[in-house]
Amino acid sequence: MDWKAELKERTAKIDENLDRLLPRESEYPEIIFKAMRYSVFAGGKRLRPVFLLEVNHILGGKTEEAMDFACALEMIHTYSLIHDDLPALDNDNFRRGRLTNHKAFGENVAILAGDALLSHAFEVMANAAARFSDGRGIAAMQAIAHGAGVYGMVAGQVVDVINDGKKVDADTLRFIHTKKTGAMIEGAFLAGAALGGANDATKEILQQAATKIGLAFQIQDDILDVIGTVEELGKPLHSDEKNAKNTYVSLFGLEASEAEVERLTAQALEQLESFGSRSAFLQELTKHLVGRRK
Amino acid sequence: MDWKAELKERTAKIDENLDRLLPRESEYPEIIFKAMRYSVFAGGKRLRPVFLLEVNHILGGKTEEAMDFACALEMIHTYSLIHDDLPALDNDNFRRGRLTNHKAFGENVAILAGDALLSHAFEVMANAAARFSDGRGIAAMQAIAHGAGVYGMVAGQVVDVINDGKKVDADTLRFIHTKKTGAMIEGAFLAGAALGGANDATKEILQQAATKIGLAFQIQDDILDVIGTVEELGKPLHSDEKNAKNTYVSLFGLEASEAEVERLTAQALEQLESFGSRSAFLQELTKHLVGRRK
Numbered sequence: 380m381d382w383k384a385e386l387k388e389r390t391a392k393i394d395e396n397l398d399r400l401l402p403r404e405s406e407y408p409e410i411i412f413k414a415m416r417y418s419v420f421a422g423g424k425r426l427r428p429v430f431l432l433e434v435n436h437i438l439g440g441k442t443e444e445a446m447d448f449a450c451a452l453e454m455i456h457t458y459s460l461i462h463d464d465l466p467a468l469d470n471d472n473f474r475r476g477r478l479t480n481h482k483a484f485g486e487n488v489a490i491l492a493g494d495a496l497l498s499h500a501f502e503v504m505a506n507a508a509a510r511f512s513d514g515r516g517i518a519a520m521q522a523i524a525h526g527a528g529v530y531g532m533v534a535g536q537v538v539d540v541i542n543d544g545k546k547v548d549a550d551t552l553r554f555i556h557t558k559k560t561g562a563m564i565e566g567a568f569l570a571g572a573a574l575g576g577a578n579d580a581t582k583e584i585l586q587q588a589a590t591k592i593g594l595a596f597q598i599q600d601d602i603l604d605v606i607g608t609v610e611e612l613g614k615p616l617h618s619d620e621k622n623a624k625n626t627y628v629s630l631f632g633l634e635a636s637e638a639e640v641e642r643l644t645a646q647a648l649e650q651l652e653s654f655g656s657r658s659a660f661l662q663e664l665t666k667h668l669v670g671r672r673k
Numbered sequence: 674m675d676w677k678a679e680l681k682e683r684t685a686k687i688d689e690n691l692d693r694l695l696p697r698e699s700e701y702p703e704i705i706f707k708a709m710r711y712s713v714f715a716g717g718k719r720l721r722p723v724f725l726l727e728v729n730h731i732l733g734g735k736t737e738e739a740m741d742f743a744c745a746l747e748m749i750h751t752y753s754l755i756h757d758d759l760p761a762l763d764n765d766n767f768r769r770g771r772l773t774n775h776k777a778f779g780e781n782v783a784i785l786a787g788d789a790l791l792s793h794a795f796e797v798m799a800n801a802a803a804r805f806s807d808g809r810g811i812a813a814m815q816a817i818a819h820g821a822g823v824y825g826m827v828a829g830q831v832v833d834v835i836n837d838g839k840k841v842d843a844d845t846l847r848f849i850h851t852k853k854t855g856a857m858i859e860g861a862f863l864a865g866a867a868l869g870g871a872n873d874a875t876k877e878i879l880q881q882a883a884t885k886i887g888l889a890f891q892i893q894d895d896i897l898d899v900i901g902t903v904e905e906l907g908k909p910l911h912s913d914e915k916n917a918k919n920t921y922v923s924l925f926g927l928e929a930s931e932a933e934v935e936r937l938t939a940q941a942l943e944q945l946e947s948f949g950s951r952s953a954f955l956q957e958l959t960k961h962l963v964g965r966r967k
Contacts, residue, residue: 402823411823411831462788467780486761487834490784494756495827497788501795502818508802509811517803517811524796529696529705533789537705540781 382663389432390425397450400503414484414492415499419457422475426596427452429664430567431574434585437657438575445574447507448519451500452567455527458496459536459563461489468540497527518573526566535559539625547625553594555625560600561593588650595643596668598636601626603671605633644669676957683726684719691744694797708778708786709793713751716769720890721746723958724861725868728879731951732869739868741801742813745794746861749821752790753830753857755783762834791821812867820860829853833919841919847888849919854894855887882944889937890962892930895920897965899927938963 397419402412428449435445464471464479465486472482481489504523508516525531535558538551547555568589572582605628627636647665651658691713696706722743729739758765758773759780766776775783798817802810819825829852832845841849862883866876899922921930941959945952 408828408831408835410835411827415823458788462784465784467784488831490756490759490761491827491831491834493788494752494791494830495823497791498818498822498827502815502822505811505814505818509808509815514803517799520799521796521803524792524799528792528796529709529789533705533785533792534702536788537702537782537785540785541702541704 382660382667385660386429386664389429393425393428393432393446393449393453394420396446397453400447400450401454401499410484410488411492411495414480414488415457415495417483418461418480418492419454419496421477423453423457425453426668427456427563427567430564430589430661431571433661433664434568434571435575437654437661438572438577438581440571440575444511444515445519445571447503448516448523448570448574449567451504451507452523452563452570454496454500454503455523455532456563458493458500459527459532461493461496463536465489515574515576519570522569522573523566526562526564526569531562531566532559535562542625545625547630549630552625552627552630556594556597556627557590560597561590564593564596565589584650584653588647591643591647591650592665592668595640595647598627598640598643599669599671601628602633602636602640604628640669676954676961679954680723680958683723687719687722687726687740687743687747688714690740691747694741694744695748695793704778704782705785705789708774708782709751709790711777712755712774712786713748713790715751715771717747717751719747720962721750721857721861724858724883724955725865727955727958728862728865729869731948731955732866732871732875734865734869738805738809739813739865741797742810742817742864742868743861745798745801746817746857746864748790748794748797749817749826750857752787752794753821753826755787755790757830759783809868809870813864816863816867817860820856820858820863825856825860826853829856836919839919841924843924846919846921846924850888850891850921851884854891855884858887858890859883878944878947882941885937885941885944886959886962889934889941892921892934892937893963893965895922896927896930896934898922934963 401416401419404413404416406412431449431452432442432445436442460474461480463469464474465481471479473479477483479489480492484492501520501524504516504520508520510516527533535555539555539559542551542555565586568585569582572585577585604626627639631639644665648662651662651665654661695710695713698707698710700706725743725746726736726739730736754768755774757763758768759775765773767773771777773783774786778786795814795818798810798814802814804810821827829849833849833853836845836849859880862879863876866879871879898920921933925933938959942956945956945959948955
């Protein structure tokens with residue numbers, strides 16, 4: 380299987396649907412739709428929607444039923460990046476080598492573009508859920524809302540922000556990572572599971588795999604920040620260290636962090652193997668995330 | 674009917690349920706839950722939830738089925754106020770006589786408290802919708818999402834912000850008012866209509882009434898800013914004028930603005946009269962909104 384070509388095809392399909400679901404730039408008031416699209420189409424990996432669609436697919440669900448939820452997940456992810464970059468939070472001028480939203484459109488529009496993407500994501504999901512004759516659409520929305528919400532991504536964001544510049548302990552760092560990044564990846568898996576009609580046992584396996592993948596993904600991000608280069612990442616080298624950000628590498632060292640990524644990935648793969656060959660693509664993707672250099 | 678005592682009882686019930694639905698202040702990370710509650714319990718009129726519950730009630734719907742949607746609507750309204758007050762937007766230090774959220778908790782927490790309230794509102798609604806055996810819950814969520822979203826409140830907010838300090842024409846001001854304030858009041862009426870199982874003709878009447886009430890309410894707000902006092906409003910007199918905000922009064926004058934409020938209210942009341950005595954409370958409330966002094 381040429382899984383990289385396959386991934387490229389899938390992300391292109393997600394991009395097409397994001398384009399369909401987002402308001403046109405020519406609509407009034409233009410600036411907000413330009414700002415929303417600027418960040419949505421800024422070269423994201425579409426990891427969360429790919430996970431959602433693939434889990435749904437493995438369980439026998441239809442991709443066209445799941446697509447709007449996948450795109451909504453990406454809109455929510457994008458809003459979180461826009462707000463995270465704001466001067467009052469991380470104060471970043473660049474992301475993926477481009478100006479951040481508030482640098483390109485001003486802080487007022489950037490705040491509203493984030494609000495707009497979060498609101499639109501739920502509008503898209505509510506409309507999609509209304510097309511189901513059973514409760515799968517609502518269940519998917521519940522999973523995504525929980526991942527994005529006050530017990531998920533927002534909680535991680537808050538703990539990260541209030542500890543900015545302070546050295547945190549291992550438990551706090553794990554809370555930040557599992558909530559800020561992990562919760563939305565769990566949301567992707569559980570929404571896919573809901574749409575695919577998974578039973579409770581299957582959901583449990585998928586959630587456990589998602590938790591491990593999410594944490595491994597974030598630790599790898601920390602590692603890349605140390606060993607990466609500005610060309611590869613599109614942001615200044617060691618930006619997290621410069622801002623005294625708490626990372627796995629600064630707390631546990633590079634070697635232990637790499638070992639942890641390997642360990643978590645191996646455990647996640649073991650869980651995905653329970654789906655047999657149907658999970659081949661998901662397994663390849665998971666392996667790739669560990670080895671990635673950006 | 675002592676409708677004022679009735680209103681007080683209803684808002685107390687809404688407050689009880691907001692308390693039930695919002696995370697405890699003792700939960701980790703405490704600061705975000707404190708910040709969310711600080712603004713939710715800051716003396717709001719609970720107008721939008723009261724409208725939703727009353728429309729649902731008039732149509733024969735159960736209040737306990739509609740309550741979570743009503744509270745979610747208030748959470749969304751509160752998030753919009755928190756973000757609106759931020760330094761990059763209206764830069765207000767006080768609201769209803771208290772420090773604004775970012776003055777009390779810092780700009781970073783205030784941005785996240787707004788995000789948290791918006792996210793939590795949809796989590797609450799998704800959970801509530803999952804308890805329905807028919808599509809009424811999703812339909813209510815669709816109405817609220819549409820009112821809060823990029824074709825509703827957010828659009829009004831954007832046009833307001835990008836015209837800050839500039840004189841706008843009547844069409845633009847009407848766009849700001851009908852979207853920024855009106856869209857969420859329409860959302861309240863239409864969500865109540867959906868939960869109460871309204872047919873299309875009834876929805877149409879309710880939407881028309883809501884549009885008129887929303888616009889009258891906002892024009893009255895503009896009027897109060899001119900004639901109000903700092904004691905009555907809890908914010909500096911003429912704050913909109915000082916910031917060169919566009920208001921109905923600055924564009925059309927006080928007399929024409931008052932006449933427009935009267936005209937819109939009379940039309941709305943005419944539409945509400947089609948529900949007969951069942952809409953007595955809603956009619957009283959609508960009349961009160963015109964005569965209000967804060």
